[in-house]
Amino acid sequence: MTGVSTEAQDLILDEIQDGVAILTLNNPARRNAVSSQLLTVLKAKLDAVALNEEVRVVIIRAEGPVYSSGHDLKELLEGDEANNAHVFGMATIVMEAIRLLPQPVIAEVGGLATAAGCQLVASCDMAVASEEARFATPGVRNGLFCITPGVALARAVPKKKAMEMLLTGLPISADEALQFGLVSRVVPAEELQARTMELAQHVSAASSYTLAIGKRSFYAQIGLDYGPAYEVAEQLMTENMQAHDAHEGIDAFLTKRSPEWKNR
16 A cells, blocks of 8 residues: 555554455454544555455454544544544545445454444444444543544434434444344354454355445435435346346255355
C-alpha cells in the first residue's frame, strides 16, 4: 500500500481460509481505535477483497478485549477542522465500502464496541457476538455526539432504541443487541470464532454471483416504499435469472444433484 508504513499496515491483519477473508483489527493497546491510519489500511484491504475472486465472505474480527472503542479521540483533539473532516469522511468511505462490497461481511464481536466501533458492527451485513460483548454510542457523555455512528445504528435498530443509545450513551448487552437487531447471533465466548466461521462457510457455499446480486438488491430496495422497492427487485431478479448460476442452481435442484457454480 503506497504511502502507508509497514507499522500502519499491521493495524489490520488479513488471511484467507477456504474462501473466507478474515480481517482483524490489530491495535489492542489502543483499544482498536478507528484512527485515520486504521481506516486507510482497512479501506485498502476491502478494495483488495472486492477484486479477489477467491473470496466469497468476509469476517471482521478484533484482537484484545475491546472490539473497537471508536474514533481516536486524541487524534481528533489534536487535529484541526480539515483533519477532523478527513477522519470522519474516511470513516464514511469505509462503512460504505462494506455495504457496497460484493461479498457479505460478518462482524465477529468478542468484546466492547463503542461509537464508531459500534458503527462498524452496524454497517456489516451480519454480526455474531459473544455473550460478553457490549455495544454503546457514548459520545454524548464527552461532548461529541455520535452523529455519524447514528446513521448506521438507526438503520440497524428501531428508532427509539437508537435514540436511547445515542442520548444516554449507556451500553447494551449482547442479548439486547440481538433483541433489537444490531447483531444476528449471540454465542458463548469460547465458541465465537468457530461459530462465526461456520456461518461464513455456510454462506460461502452459494454462488458468489448470487451472493453479490442478492446483497446489492437488498440495499437497493430496503430504503424504498413498497412500489419502488418491487420495481427495483423485479429488475434485479430478472437480471439474476439470466445468469448461468441461476440456471445451473435451478436445474440442479430439479434433478436432485449438487450445483456446479460458474461463479464459485
